Amino acid sequence: MDIREIPLTTIDGDQTSLAAYADRVVMIVNVASKCGLTPQYEKLEALQREYGDRGFTVLGFPCNQFAGQEPGSSDDIKEFCSMTYGVTFPLMEKVKVNGRHRHPLYAELTAVADVAGRAGRVKWNFEKFVVSPDGRVQRFRPATQPDDPAVIAAVETGLAQLRTPDLETT
Template sequence: MTDSTIRQIPFSDASGAQKTLDDYGSGAVLIVNVASRCGNTPQYEQLEQLQRAYGERGLTVLGFPCNQFMGQEPGTMAEILEFCSTTYGVTFPVNDKVKVNGRNAHELFKALKQTPDAQGKAGRVEWNFEKFLVGPDGSVQRFRPKQLPDAPEVVSAIEDALTASGR
């Protein structure tokens, strides 16, 4: 798979409509597998702050609910969307539930998982709130679940991706 093709992999939004990363413009996209009942769930607040701070420059945060880690996202899409908006004021798109690991992993996550993290480790998503920054050219940077969305290395990567896209 070439880097640019990752932006054309289809997925379903919360209403079931087919989307690709390119549907969110030519800027950077921060993809996160999310869950409502996880110790990392407060990261929603920082993800929303990133969306508000960088959205006008071309960043889109995309949440993908996943129930593969100890059943921490058991709700329906309506329940998930309600939780995100009322608890954390989430305005960024939260898409349909996906599997991120295993034989039935979504094609987008199969592609994303080929990217190694800062320690050079690719492969399985470790837990909820793993983050993948996809640049305008399809390049991917990976940040593990415990790495907060507003960590300096994540913010720097977002800035670099947006600058590279002329934003």
């Protein structure tokens, strides 16, 4: 299945899919407000600000499956992200990323192996999946910081795939 066709719901309840981001490099991250890794929001937002104008988007997927570290409502999550980290990137509705009731997007993403060749369950909050415009997915485990050189390389490689419009000469 093409992951771009999987229905998604924004944190505000609007329907969308990754097809809406087909002309962008997308970083999909399962996020949580009460996790030791929560400060990664700062670096995720920095990436959004640095690369957003070039065709990059972070998509945050709140998840409460890891030690109950995302217990809030959609409004609580939006307020926390905005007030604490100034998050401007899109957030989706709270999802499950593991188990029999996991979101269909994560059913596809967890089949992707990380750099060590391991696929399978999401290990914890802030696992990252970089999706290039050609549909290639690269996986980075939670401890890998958003500004890690390997993550930046994946983003840059994806951005290089985007077409630059032909410039008209006068």
